[in-house]
Amino acid sequence: MKRKGVERDQAAKELIQKVYERYNGVLGYSRIQLFLLQDHGVWMNHKKVLRIMQDLGIRSRIRRKHRCNYVSSEGGRVTKNILKRDFKADAPNPKWVTDITQYRVGEKWLYLSAVKDLFNITKLSLIK
Structure with missing residues (x-):
């Protein structure tokens, strides 16, 4: 009605x-x-x-998630892809890779960085 x-x-x-x-x-x-x-x-x-x-006509405003900004040594935001997915190394020390992981512990952030030599990794994968 x-x-x-x-x-x-x-x-x-x-x-x-x-x-x-x-x-x-x-x-x-x-x-x-x-x-x-x-x-x-x-x-x-x-x-x-x-x-x-x-x-x-009201809607919730979506908050943006925190995104990490990668900084290169050359002053840009992202470093160049030098390896171009070629992960084979014929000798030790020419190709090193790293990854950074962050963990929240209480109120602080802890960062873990693992550095690997691709020569050791390719030799291990050939053994398997």
């Missing part, structure tokens, strides 16, 4: 807009539903929250 001039969800729209702005627009409909209940004591179906958010 539609009535002229009566907005049925006006109070809900204002409340959802208030929660959305309070948390800087980073919440989606499921989190907004949770904070409506937690902060204001109002339980609302998640489908209704989603519909109202779509009516208001």
Whole structure:
């Protein structure tokens, strides 16, 4: 039943807009539903929250994941691919490779770097 001039969800729209702005627009409909209940004591179906958010034209802002920026010794961001997937070494010491792994321990980050000589690796793989 539609009535002229009566907005049925006006109070809900204002409340959802208030929660959305309070948390800087980073919440989606499921989190907004949770904070409506937690902060204001109002339980609302998640489908209704989603519909109202779509009516208001608001969406959650997606936070970008942290990306590592690789720095080369030449001043660029990424080093050149010198090996070009040629991992065979005929003598010791011409080709060395490394990898860095980071571990979070408590509040600090620990970094582990393994350095390998490709000559030893190719000889081991020929034995197998």
